[in-house]
Amino acid sequence: MAKQEFKHLFSPIKLGAVTLPNRIVMTGAHHRLSGEKLVRYFAARAKGGAGMIMSSPHPPQAMKEEMIPSLKQITDAVHQYPTKIFAQLFHNGARAWGRGTGGGAPFAASPIKIAQTFKTRGQNVPREMDKDDIKRTVSTYGSAALVMKKAGFDGLEIMAAWGTLQSEFLSGVLNVRTDEYGGSLENRTRFLLECIAAIRENVGPDFPLGVRFNGDELVGRVWWTDKRGNTLDDAKDIARIIESTGKVNYLFPCADAFGAGHIPPMNFPLGAFAYLAAGVKEAVELPVLAVGRINDPVLAESILENNQADLIGMPRALICDPEMPNKAQQGRLEEIRRCIGCNEGCVGPNFMAQPIACTLNYETGREDMGPIKAAENKKTVMVIGGGAAGIETARVAALRGHDVNLYEKGNVLAMELDIAAKAPGREDFTEAKRYLTNQIKLLNINVHLGVTVTPEMVKELKPDAVVVATGGIPFIPEIPGADSAKVVETRQVLLEEEDIGQNVLVVDYQNHTYALDVAGFLLDRGRKIELITEAAYSGSEADIFTTQMAYFSTLSRGLIITPLTGVKEIKGTSVIVYNILTNQERQIDGIDTIVVCTDEKPNDALYRSLKGQVKELYLVGQALSPRRLLDSIADAYVTAAKL
Numbered sequence: 001m002a003k004q005e006f007k008h009l010f011s012p013i014k015l016g017a018v019t020l021p022n023r024i025v026m027t028g029a030h031h032r033l034s035g036e037k038l039v040r041y042f043a044a045r046a047k048g049g050a051g052m053i054m055s056s057p058h059p060p061q062a063m064k065e066e067m068i069p070s071l072k073q074i075t076d077a078v079h080q081y082p083t084k085i086f087a088q089l090f091h092n093g094a095r096a097w098g099r100g101t102g103g104g105a106p107f108a109a110s111p112i113k114i115a116q117t118f119k120t121r122g123q124n125v126p127r128e129m130d131k132d133d134i135k136r137t138v139s140t141y142g143s144a145a146l147v148m149k150k151a152g153f154d155g156l157e158i159m160a161a162w163g164t165l166q167s168e169f170l171s172g173v174l175n176v177r178t179d180e181y182g183g184s185l186e187n188r189t190r191f192l193l194e195c196i197a198a199i200r201e202n203v204g205p206d207f208p209l210g211v212r213f214n215g216d217e218l219v220g221r222v223w224w225t226d227k228r229g230n231t232l233d234d235a236k237d238i239a240r241i242i243e244s245t246g247k248v249n250y251l252f253p254c255a256d257a258f259g260a261g262h263i264p265p266m267n268f269p270l271g272a273f274a275y276l277a278a279g280v281k282e283a284v285e286l287p288v289l290a291v292g293r294i295n296d297p298v299l300a301e302s303i304l305e306n307n308q309a310d311l312i313g314m315p316r317a318l319i320c321d322p323e324m325p326n327k328a329q330q331g332r333l334e335e336i337r338r339c340i341g342c343n344e345g346c347v348g349p350n351f352m353a354q355p356i357a358c359t360l361n362y363e364t365g366r367e368d369m370g371p372i373k374a375a376e377n378k379k380t381v382m383v384i385g386g387g388a389a390g391i392e393t394a395r396v397a398a399l400r401g402h403d404v405n406l407y408e409k410g411n412v413l414a415m416e417l418d419i420a421a422k423a424p425g426r427e428d429f430t431e432a433k434r435y436l437t438n439q440i441k442l443l444n445i446n447v448h449l450g451v452t453v454t455p456e457m458v459k460e461l462k463p464d465a466v467v468v469a470t471g472g473i474p475f476i477p478e479i480p481g482a483d484s485a486k487v488v489e490t491r492q493v494l495l496e497e498e499d500i501g502q503n504v505l506v507v508d509y510q511n512h513t514y515a516l517d518v519a520g521f522l523l524d525r526g527r528k529i530e531l532i533t534e535a536a537y538s539g540s541e542a543d544i545f546t547t548q549m550a551y552f553s554t555l556s557r558g559l560i561i562t563p564l565t566g567v568k569e570i571k572g573t574s575v576i577v578y579n580i581l582t583n584q585e586r587q588i589d590g591i592d593t594i595v596v597c598t599d600e601k602p603n604d605a606l607y608r609s610l611k612g613q614v615k616e617l618y619l620v621g622q623a624l625s626p627r628r629l630l631d632s633i634a635d636a637y638v639t640a641a642k643l
C-alpha cells in the first residue's frame, strides 16, 4: 500500500505569534502526576511528535510566581522538541469540592448543584458569586496568565466547557442570574470576555489564547432531559461573540457540560463530535479544534481534509501511544497502538485521584522507568496461553532479546477480546487484538496454536523461563434450584452457544459494565430483561462515562435494573430474589433464561503442577487472579521486564 501522505495533519499552523509544527494536539488530560514523572510524561509525547500539548488543569486562583521553577521544568523538557506547550486555566466552579480542598463552599454563577450520576464525591450547592467575587476571579485569570507565560508556556487556553466555572456562566441551565451576568447570551458571555480581556492585558497581543467551550451541552438529550441547554446554534453564537473580541486565536468546541460526552467511552463512534467543530467553523474565521474519539491519524487527516476543523485533539490517542505522530509520519500505521476508549486506565483512576495509566500501554504515567531494557542474559522463554497477558508477555520478552515461544491451546490468539467485542458498543476490543497480534508478527515470535502444553512437554523442552498465562474459566455460582431452570453465563450468550428465552433475568455479580453490555446484546435481539445486582448500582466498578452510556443505551430500550438485590432460589421459571440489606423477598415469575455474570475462576492448574519443576516460573493475567484487561497487560509487562 502506498504510504499515506497526511498533507494536512503534518502542515504547520500559526496561532498568534506561535507556529505549531503540525495539527495534532494533546488536549487537556488531567494526569495526577508531578515532578520527574510529569516531566517525562510530557517529554515522551513531545518526542513522539505531537504538535501541541495542553498542560492542565491549572486553577487560575492557584497559579503563583513561586511555581514558575517547577513549571519551567515541564516547558523546558517539551521544548527539546518542536512541540509547543500551552497551559489550560481551569476553574472548577461548582464542581470544586469544598471538603477536598480543606473547607469552604465552592462558588458559581448560580447556586445550582451539579450532581454526578455515578461515583459522586459529594458535590456541594455552590455559593452565588457576587460582583466582588467576579472582579477578584477575573483578576486571577490575568495574573495566572502572566505566571504561565513567564514559566515558558507557548500559549493559553481558557477552559469554558463541561460544568466548569466559565461554562456555568455560559449555560442557560446553570446560570439563572438576573444581573448583567445572566439572561441573554450577551450577558452570559460577559464574565468570559472580562477574563479574556484580563489575560490579554497581561500577556500582550500576540500570545496565543484559545477557548474551550461546549459545542453542545447535550442537556435535553442525554442529560436533564426536561431542560434545554446550549445547543450547537448557541455555541455558534458564543463563537461569534468570542471572535468579535479580536483577542482569541483559536476556538475549541467540545461536547457535553456535565454528562457522558466529554470523555466519550468506547460505545461512542470514532470522531463522534467532529460535527461540533465543523458547525462552529461555519460561523467563524478563527481556527477550530475538534476532539472526541479521534484515535487514528487517517481519521484525523480526513477531518482536516473535509474542512471540519483546523486542529485535531487526540489526547487518549497520545496517552495510549505517544509515538503515534511519528509512526504516522513514517508510514508505520500498523504499529500504532490505537486507544480503544475503554477509559479504564486514564479516566477511571482520575476519578479516584490515581495517576494516569493506560490499559494497553503499561509505560503510560511511568515514563520515568525508561524504555524496555535489553536482557543481560538471553533466555529461552515459554509463554503458555495466547490471550492478552500471554501476548504482552511475549512482546516485551522478545523486545528484550529473549527467544520466545508462545503456546495457545485454541486456534486463535486473544479469543477473549473477540468475545468481549461481540457486545454492542464494545467492538473496539478488536483493535486491542489487532495491535497485540500485529506485534507478534512484527517481532517474529514463534506461535504454536492448537497446542495444549503439559508438564511433560515443559520438562522435555527445558526452557529457561516459563510464564503461565492460561486465563480464566467461566463458571456459574451455586444457586439453590439452578438445576430446575436454564442458567447460562455471559460468554455462552455472546458466542450464541445457547438458546436464550424471551424473558431474561441477568444476575450481575461483577459490577463492571459487562452485565449491562450483555443485556444490550440481548435487547438488540428483542429480549425482555431485568438485571439485578447486589451492588448499589451495576457498573459501579467502571468509570462514570462508560457506566452512564451503558445505562443510557440499555434503559432507553426497556432494561429494568434492580440494585441491592441477590438471588435466593430458583424454582423452575420463578426466581426468588431478596434485598441484601433488608432480606425482603420478591418472586419474579415467567423467567425463561437466567444469565449469570461473574468474574472468572483462575485457570492455574498447569502453573500449580509446574511449581518446583521449573527454575523460573511465573503466573500472569486472569490465571493469577481474574481482573481487567489493564491488569493482565500490567502483570505481563512487569513479569517480562524481569525475565
Ligand SMILES: Cc1cc2nc3c(=O)[nH]c(=O)nc-3n(C[C@H](O)[C@H](O)[C@H](O)COP(=O)(O)O)c2cc1C
Pocket: 027, 028, 029, 030, 031, 056, 057, 088, 090, 159, 212, 254, 262, 263, 264, 291, 292, 293, 294, 295, 313, 314, 315, 316, 317, 346, 347, 350, 356
Ligand atoms: C484522564 C483524562 C482527563 C482529562 N482532563 C481534562 C482536563 O483537565 N481539561 C480538559 O480540557 N479536558 C480534559 N480531558 C478531556 C480531553 O481533553 C478530551 O476532550 C477527551 O479525552 C476526548 O478526546 P479523546 O477521545 O481524543 O480522548 C480529559 C481526558 C482524560 C482522558
Ligand code: SF4
Pocket: 316, 317, 319, 320, 338, 339, 340, 341, 342, 343, 344, 345, 346, 347, 357, 358, 359, 360, 361
Ligand atoms: S486506558 Fe483505554 S481509553 Fe484510556 S488511553 Fe488507554 S486505551 Fe484509551
